[in-house]
Amino acid sequence: MTSVVSRVTAAPSSQALAHFRTLLQFETDCWDVHFAISNNRQDFVLVDVRSELLFGQSHIEQAINIPHKKLTEDNLKAYPTDTLFVVYCAGPHCNGTEKGAIKLAELGRPVKKMIGGITGWIDEGLPLVAANPP
Template structure:
């Protein structure tokens, strides 16, 4: 028996619930890029780490810069309550997006984490924007 099969796989029902829960909390760089390319941007993309200067050097096109430390009820009141936020940070080695997602959820806001962050975006070969504005894909 291999290490793979030593512990039996979950039932299809348990697996379906698990993966549906993950997809309700996460999205990936390819799906964000596809939505942008199709003009189906029904979310607000937030880069939640780094300085304004780092954001200006390189960010995901369409992303706003709002550090997780600056996420407050007052700041988020700029958007309707049902707005879906997609947050990202530097990459798998960074927990800024998790911190931002937690803050948004505690504020009662719908949120997903873009897994991979800037590192994932680069790994997909997707273009970056430069400058102080969100830019376009």
């Protein structure tokens, strides 16, 4: 009896290896971002692509806020063209990260998505800050 998991045959190992190696060129995770920041190895700009309102409620301390609709060459002119941007939004239920990554890629900027977003960050037990505390 075949399960729904194995009903579609797994890719050959060589294809799986190529796929997963390539996937890491497009995304990183919350723990790796936190580890880099905590160990003074932040060689990227962490961008919260949510609205200013949501950013003000809580965000990752080292992040800057550029909502995905405002990702323009003019708003990025302070950064060298080879700057790596790591974008995040609310979490897996939100596509703001993809919208932001598309805009950055269209501008010719290196970009990775932080999978999990704020939800993943919280799930890892990592702290958020409020820019506009009550």
